[in-house]
Structure formats: structure tokens, C-alpha cells
Amino acid sequence: MSTLRINVILFGIGNVGSTLINQVIESQKFFLEKRNIDLRFPIITNSTLAFFEKEGVKNQWEANFAQSAIPFRIEDIIDYVQEQNLENLIAVDATASSEIIKSYIPLIQNGFNIVAANKKANTLHLDFYNELRRNLKNFDKTFLYETNVGAGLPVVQTIKDLHFSGEKITKIRGVFSGSLSYIFNRFSSEQTPFSKILIDAEKNGYTEPDSREDLSGNDVARKLLILAREIEQKFEFSDIKIATLLLLELNEKHSKAQYAINKTLFDKPFNIAKITQAENHVLRYVGELDVITQKLEVKLVSVPKSTALGQLKGADNLIEIYTKSYGEIPIVVQGAGAGKEVTARGVLTDILKITDKIKIKETVFQ
Ligand SMILES: NC(=O)c1ccc[n+]([C@@H]2O[C@H](COP(=O)([O-])OP(=O)(O)OC[C@H]3O[C@@H](n4cnc5c(N)ncnc54)[C@H](OP(=O)(O)O)[C@@H]3O)[C@@H](O)[C@H]2O)c1
Incomplete structure (x- = not known):
């Protein structure tokens, strides 16, 4: 040959x-x-x-x-x-x-x-x-x-294969951002202020050069939109409800220098979100497509520590795919979601x- x-x-x-x-x-x-x-x-x-x-x-x-x-x-x-x-x-x-x-x-x-x-x-x-x-x-x-x-994780192809085999995908939910995975995995398991972990994430190269791009939720929303379209759901970016992690005082309207010196403003609201959770729960920033209700959302959620999402470590991504045949237990794809x-x-x-x-x-x- x-x-x-x-x-x-x-x-x-x-x-x-x-x-x-x-x-x-x-x-x-x-x-x-x-x-x-x-x-x-x-x-x-x-x-x-x-x-x-x-x-x-x-x-x-x-x-x-x-x-x-x-x-x-x-x-x-x-x-x-x-x-x-x-x-x-x-x-x-x-x-x-x-x-x-x-x-x-x-x-x-x-x-x-x-x-x-x-x-x-x-x-x-x-x-x-x-x-x-x-x-x-x-x-x-x-x-x-x-x-x-x-x-490099097999997410797009897996979803495409399921859909075109006639399998009914009912929900896709996951942590799609390595930087936000790192930030919330640490924030949930340590007594370290949010701003300190954010600065560590920046120093380790987990975030974009301006970490507000990560915190805006837009990148997670883009990934969710790509998956939704993969299963022939005709959504636009504007259909996604994004609960941004940015505060008004720290959003893109302010200079990068102002943002850099005011990061401690994140500490109080995120600490409140953390201590008001139910026992043995942790915070995760997820993207969720509910095919049944036709909702696309990017949001901060509190999940039991014992779940797959709750056990996430490092800067890993974790994507849950719920389908009719797999029922209540989703297919889970997990691993490094970034890196050259x-x-x-x-x-x-x-x-x-x-x-x-x-x-x-x-x-x-x-
Ligand atoms: N790095 C990761 O872990 C990762 C993970 C998943 C996906 N991605 C995606 O992979 C892509 C590349 O990421 P990266 O980290 O390699 O970025 P990068 O290090 O910033 O490299 C980008 C490259 O693209 C070139 N470029 C920019 N505009 C161009 C144009 N119009 N025509 C031709 N070349 C152009 C740049 O050239 P100049 O130097 O001249 O600007 C540079 O060589 C991005 O879309 C990123 O979102 C990256």
C-alpha cells in the first residue's frame, strides 16, 4: 500500500x-x-x-x-x-x-x-x-x-455519536473551565480567601491574561452553546442565561489596574455563598443545558460533596451527559480540560x- x-x-x-x-x-x-x-x-x-x-x-x-x-x-x-x-x-x-x-x-x-x-x-x-x-x-x-x-477530552464526539445514534440526550451539565474548576475546588476545600486563590490561578497561568474573561462566564457559555448546537438545538449565544461571577465594582468597565487592586471585594460575597450552603456541600460553576425545558444556563451551584461534581479536583473539567437510556446516572467525562x-x-x-x-x-x- x-x-x-x-x-x-x-x-x-x-x-x-x-x-x-x-x-x-x-x-x-x-x-x-x-x-x-x-x-x-x-x-x-x-x-x-x-x-x-x-x-x-x-x-x-x-x-x-x-x-x-x-x-x-x-x-x-x-x-x-x-x-x-x-x-x-x-x-x-x-x-x-x-x-x-x-x-x-x-x-x-x-x-x-x-x-x-x-x-x-x-x-x-x-x-x-x-x-x-x-x-x-x-x-x-x-x-x-x-x-x-x-x-483533548472526548466530549464533542461522544455527544455527536450519542445524538446521531438516535439516543435522546436530556441534559448536559458540567464544569467546563479549568480556571474556575481550580478556583472553586480550592475555595471549597480550604479556608483561603477567594481573592488569594484567584491570584494564585492567575500566577499559575490557569486564567486568561485578564481573569475577568474567565469570571464573566462567557467562555463557559460558548462551550455550552457548541454542545447544544451539536445536538441540533438551534440556540444563539444571547439565549444563554449567564450568572456572571464578576461584581459591578470589578467588571470589564473598570481598568485592569483598578481590578488588580480591588480583588479582595470578591471575598465577602463568595464567603457568604460558601457558609450559607447546606452541610457537606461545595460550590461549583457549571454550564447546564436542559433539553426538556430548553434552558441554557451558566451559574454557581452548591452540590453535595459526595457527587461526581462535588469530588472534582485540581483544574479538571467534568461533563455529565444525561440520556434516556442511561436514565438517572449520567455518562461522565472527566480530566484535564486545558494545557498545550x-x-x-x-x-x-x-x-x-x-x-x-x-x-x-x-x-x-x-
Ligand atoms: N492552550 C490551551 O490549553 C487550549 C485549550 C483548548 C483550546 N485552546 C484554544 O486553542 C487556540 C490557541 O490557543 P493557544 O494557547 O495556542 O494561543 P496562543 O499561544 O496565544 O497562540 C495563538 C497563535 O495564533 C496566532 N494568530 C493570531 N491571529 C492569527 C491569524 N489571524 N492568522 C494566523 N495566526 C494567528 C498567533 O500569532 P501572533 O503571535 O502573531 O499573535 C499565535 O501564533 C485558542 O483558540 C484557544 O482557545 C487552547
Whole structure:
């Protein structure tokens, strides 16, 4: 059987993108021997520069990028792959950019499959969401984004498989944020003030550069919306009821400097929430989709310590999937919901799934 060459065009060489390149370089021999696949990166980019390399990146890719990358437009990328007759194309979006998603449809129309760690394309208005899927169907291309929720954990695919097997999903509930998992797991088990734990979370790199993005609840809401749409629930972001953790005195309307010096204002309200709970209960910040009542909520809840959510530790994510067949006991997916290694591995898994599809098509049309 001949080796299948796959051309990955990588947008974004930050934490996730650069780890992905290194994971592929490390496993290149393994993929060749075990799967007959030659995974190449003929183009890698950051926000302004692209590095074009006929042979694909190798160990010294960072030095090569620094030396030879040039400004680019998306049209240059499309022209290049056409000139070089590159086939089996997968564009990987390892950015958090709102700009790059405007290129998804032109890329699909020019022969690219897409793998995204970036959540933006799945959380915009439903018109764009549907238009993207219409193009995928028309051009027979695949778009995978397992890392949009729970990083490398198998959440999106599990939910999709259940739904398309005819299983009735009744509720999805979970802790979708590593930073807020860390904060509330510690806050519930220690006598440490909320503000101190928040500062620790920032120092450990668990939060976004401005932790108000985490505390706003918007990121949890985006992940919930992605899962809801996965089971064909036609919600918009504005349908989600978000109980933000931000206080009026500490919200995004105030400067970052004011926010930094006033974090102790969080201590009193969160302490009240903690001490007014029932015995043996802990606080968790969850996203919840109730399919029966058609409610999407992001909120702080108090749960018994003995439950799966109550036992959560570290910065783990935990997603409960309730279905008709599984009844009262949900399917639970738990583990690290962030981190460059697990996220890049999740992106790589999506790339390999598309590769398998390409292989099947090649066999059929040979
Ligand atoms: N890190 C995690 O644990 C994790 C987990 C799950 C999902 N994700 C998602 O993965 C994505 C990447 O995260 P990250 O941590 O790797 O981010 P990052 O370290 O900030 O890297 C982002 C990369 O994207 C590039 N970029 C920005 N705009 C671009 C554009 N328009 N075209 C091409 N490249 C562009 C940046 O280039 P410049 O340097 O030039 O700006 C940079 O190389 C995000 O959407 C994030 O939400 C991350």
C-alpha cells in the first residue's frame, strides 16, 4: 500500500500550534510505519507571517520561521497549494482569531478540510454556522473541533455519536473551565480567601491574561452553546442565561489596574455563598443545558460533596451527559480540560480522523 501524504496548513504557532508541530515531528516515523501516513506542514503562520516549505517543517522549524517567514494573505496560501499541486489539505486553526474564521468558507471551497481549536466559528450567529455546514456538504469536506470543549477530552464526539445514534440526550451539565474548576475546588476545600486563590490561578497561568474573561462566564457559555448546537438545538449565544461571577465594582468597565487592586471585594460575597450552603456541600460553576425545558444556563451551584461534581479536583473539567437510556446516572467525562500538550494531541486526533476519511475515499475511487 502506498504512503498517503497529508498536507497540514497550520494557522497559529503559539502554545497549541507549536506543540502540535513537535508532536508530529516526534511521531513521524510511527505514523509512517503504523498508519502509512506522511504528515507534512508545508505552510505555518502566525498572525502576520507565513513560512512556506516544500518539504514541510523539520526539527529546526522555529529558526527557519524566524529567518524566512514572509507577510501573507489567505489568497497567497490558496495560490501556493494550487501551484504546488498539494492534495489532501487540512487547515488547522490554532488561533483565537475572529479574522481567520472568515477564511474557512473560501478554504473549504478550495479543497481544504478544517480542524479548529478556535471556538469562534461555532459560536457566531446560526446563519454563519449553517452556511459553513452547507459548504462542507457541497464541497464534501470535513470540519472537526473536538478541542473546542474540554481540550483533548472526548466530549464533542461522544455527544455527536450519542445524538446521531438516535439516543435522546436530556441534559448536559458540567464544569467546563479549568480556571474556575481550580478556583472553586480550592475555595471549597480550604479556608483561603477567594481573592488569594484567584491570584494564585492567575500566577499559575490557569486564567486568561485578564481573569475577568474567565469570571464573566462567557467562555463557559460558548462551550455550552457548541454542545447544544451539536445536538441540533438551534440556540444563539444571547439565549444563554449567564450568572456572571464578576461584581459591578470589578467588571470589564473598570481598568485592569483598578481590578488588580480591588480583588479582595470578591471575598465577602463568595464567603457568604460558601457558609450559607447546606452541610457537606461545595460550590461549583457549571454550564447546564436542559433539553426538556430548553434552558441554557451558566451559574454557581452548591452540590453535595459526595457527587461526581462535588469530588472534582485540581483544574479538571467534568461533563455529565444525561440520556434516556442511561436514565438517572449520567455518562461522565472527566480530566484535564486545558494545557498545550493535551489540546495539541486532541487537534492531532482530529487530523488523523480526517486522514482516515481521505484514505477511505482514495480506496473507493482508485
Ligand atoms: N492552550 C490551551 O490549553 C487550549 C485549550 C483548548 C483550546 N485552546 C484554544 O486553542 C487556540 C490557541 O490557543 P493557544 O494557547 O495556542 O494561543 P496562543 O499561544 O496565544 O497562540 C495563538 C497563535 O495564533 C496566532 N494568530 C493570531 N491571529 C492569527 C491569524 N489571524 N492568522 C494566523 N495566526 C494567528 C498567533 O500569532 P501572533 O503571535 O502573531 O499573535 C499565535 O501564533 C485558542 O483558540 C484557544 O482557545 C487552547
